[in-house]
Amino acid sequence: MALLVPFPGGNQTMEWILLLLLPAACLQAGNSGRSNRERPLGVQQPARLSGVQGGSIEIPFSFSFSFPWELAKDPQMRILWRWQHYHGEFIYNSSSGFIHEHFKDRLILNWTQPQTSGVLRILDLKEKDQTVYFCQVCLNTKDGIQEWQSTDGTQLTITRVSTTMQSPSIITSAVTMAGLEDTEGQRNPSLVNLEATVGVVVATAVLITPVCVMMIFLWWKKR
Template identity: 40%
Template sequence: MGLPLLLPLLLLLLLLLLLLPPASLQGDHWAQPKALFHFGMNQQKQLSAPEGGSIRIPFSFDYSQDSGSVSNVKISWRWKHFHGDFIYKTTPRLIHKNFKNRLLLNWEEDMKNGSLQISNLRREDEGSYFCQVEMITEKYGEQKWQSIQGTELTITHAAKTATPGPTTSASTAATTAADLWDLEGKRSSGSWLLNKEAVVRLALPSAVLKIAILGLMVFLRWKRSKGLQTKARTPARGSFQNLEEKYENIGNKEQQTDPKECHKRSSSDLA
């Protein structure tokens, strides 16, 4: 073979070697391109709960199905922002001092979902919460990923109900009448007239009962005062009658005296 024919073949071989990437040649065989690890993290965007109550922040994650066996799975939670402080870790065990005795992770190692429960909520617990997953895969080695947006938690004021104090029957009737007035006042004028009759019906029995009790008290006082006056007058009448009887007896004795005797007495008195 002459030199003129060999030179084009060498140039063609050199061109093919330049077109092939260097990493594709490994030990006399074609190497496969390196596979990528796919992962994902899902969290609810916003949640709210009352102060003093409790809340569960749910999460779920997934990863490449061809990862092989998975081990040493760890769940962690950050607070406030993406690079914020850790408030919870499964390994090594960690709970932030602000959440002491208030955090509970509902999750098991073979599960891809769970929730972080926060109890006895405080106003300062407001903020964003980010879940982070870490594991060792058979094919891709150690992997770690975290939610980007997290969950925004809002703490609302707890509703307070006032305890009503003891009320009398009259005040209860008045309150019921006022409630009927407010309720019916929002309707037509005809309903307002019916409401007015209801108010009168509710107030009338109470007024009649009060008048009856007042009349009974006045009658008992009058009867009692009359009895005292009768007792006070009775001895005076008896003594007056005894005095009249005494005068009558004296008069009778004088009438029974003999006139002759009276004449003798008067003659002796003249002598």
């Protein structure tokens, strides 16, 4: 809005010239400020992360914004994720709950509006998960939908787990030892019965042997 300042002597021509020039100057200054602040929102992600196959990984992200657009009454802020390259397929959409088929039941977004930071968790890592991931932020303004995305993304490296097979003898030994440990302190009833039987036989033999010896001796003497 231009301010009309009266000049001494009532020079109205000069006043009208200033009135026409001031709005143009203000408009030019406004456009210059707008261009300097064009897309100032940035999405920050770690450059590299590594995970173990079969494990899980968390990709943290954060964003900050200071823009000339006026937010809509309901900004409906949304977090989306791409993979493989900057214009790659979307693998997650926080507003619709969309999850790429490859990541079915394996993606969890830990973020709620209006937080400016969060974490994308990938579960049960697979070899194919080794690629680049890009976070994108979208919101509604009175000038339309505005969106920003990380430029470099996060390069995820997957490490394979080396498994060493145990020999059958070691496994059998381990099972045998486990069985012995489980039954330690407990006696098998069949073994108890066998011990009792042996005891009776031994006691009977001890009693009968002297009698037999005596009878043999008497029989020999009589002859």
